[in-house]
Amino acid sequence: MRMIWEALGLSLIVTLLTGPIAIPLLRRLKFGQQIRDDGPARHLQKAGTPTMGGLMFLLGTSVAGIWFARDSAEGLFVLGAALGFGLIGFLDDYIKIVLKRSLGLRAREKLLGQFVLSAVLVVLAVFHFGRGTDLVIPFSNTTIDLGWWFFFVFVLLEVVGIVNAVNLTDGLDGLAAGTSVFAAAAFVFIAVLMGKTGVAVVMAAVVGGCLGFLYYNRYPAKVFMGDTGSLALGGVLAAAAVITRSELYLLIIGAIFVAEALSVIIQVVSFKLTGKRVFKMSPLHHHFELSNWSEVKVVLTFWFFTAVFASLGLAGIYSSIGTGL
Numbered sequence: 001m002r003m004i005w006e007a008l009g010l011s012l013i014v015t016l017l018t019g020p021i022a023i024p025l026l027r028r029l030k031f032g033q034q035i036r037d038d039g040p041a042r043h044l045q046k047a048g049t050p051t052m053g054g055l056m057f058l059l060g061t062s063v064a065g066i067w068f069a070r071d072s073a074e075g076l077f078v079l080g081a082a083l084g085f086g087l088i089g090f091l092d093d094y095i096k097i098v099l100k101r102s103l104g105l106r107a108r109e110k111l112l113g114q115f116v117l118s119a120v121l122v123v124l125a126v127f128h129f130g131r132g133t134d135l136v137i138p139f140s141n142t143t144i145d146l147g148w149w150f151f152f153v154f155v156l157l158e159v160v161g162i163v164n165a166v167n168l169t170d171g172l173d174g175l176a177a178g179t180s181v182f183a184a185a186a187f188v189f190i191a192v193l194m195g196k197t198g199v200a201v202v203m204a205a206v207v208g209g210c211l212g213f214l215y216y217n218r219y220p221a222k223v224f225m226g227d228t229g230s231l232a233l234g235g236v237l238a239a240a241a242v243i244t245r246s247e248l249y250l251l252i253i254g255a256i257f258v259a260e261a262l263s264v265i266i267q268v269v270s271f272k273l274t275g276k277r278v279f280k281m282s283p284l285h286h287h288f289e290l291s292n293w294s295e296v297k298v299v300l301t302f303w304f305f306t307a308v309f310a311s312l313g314l315a316g317i318y319s320s321i322g323t324g325l
């Protein structure tokens with residue numbers, strides 16, 4: 001539809017035009033990235049690169065989303081999820097960078113905010129938008145109704161998990177933004193198939209915003225998105241999955257995000273139980289870096305596999321279309 005392309009284009013243009021203003025401003029405000037000294041040595045040269053750049057594509061996404069999806073409650077719901085989780089990320093970045101508290105929000109504070117926002121998201125989806133409590137089983141013509149409480153717990157954990165998985169993926173120039181382009185594009189098609197034009201428009205705006213941001217965030221990055229951007233991207237993908245009843249497909253489409261999160265969990269559990277590490281470093285992208293892959297090779301490989309899994313997820317949606325999605 002024409003409106004979907006227009007939303008993508010407007011978001012792209014707004015994000016691109018924001019760069020020459022936002023990046024120098026972030027630099028003048030000394031909103032520079034702090035680099036951990038226990039990470040890959042090559043990352044130390046990135047210290048001081050402006051961060052919180054997620055505000056750039058959130059602006060582009062918001063302008064396009066509000067303009068083209070202003071009459072769609074579901075579209076505004078998805079956009080609101082992006083802004084809500086982006087706010088949590090902004091507070092985290094602000095505390096780390098401006099208040100000089102290196103860890104930002106305490107883990108329990110960040111998780112509390114994420115769980116509260118996720119709970120609101122699930123309640124609204126079920127009781128206001130009539131989403132129901134059934135899950136569509138990928139690559140089948142069957143659904144399973146979990147009932148309210150099991151559904152609530154499952155989706156709550158999935159939303160928080162995906163939000164943090166995207167956050168973990170944001171460790172290399174262009175990695176989170178590029179993988180999110182493919183994941184968000186998949187949900188544009190899913191929303192169109194489900195007849196949810198407003199959601200498709202907002203997800204197209206996310207694609208445009210991420211593409212615009214990639215112009216500045218590709219290697220070597222002139223700006224990083226920070227938690228402001230990565231939490232927002234995780235939130236918008238999760239919200240789109242919930243409102244289109246494709247929660248299980250999100251785990252396929254976002255397989256790279258899932259792998260990044262699992263690598264951290266496996267690494268921690270293995271070290272605590274055996275004293276040995278499975279990966280050279282986690283999240284997974286750092287393992288490949290320390291295996292002498294260039295940063296660009298890692299990013300392009302992860303982009304490729306995200307495109308593959310996004311296509312796989314879309315194929316599953318087509319095969320499940322008879323379920324009445």
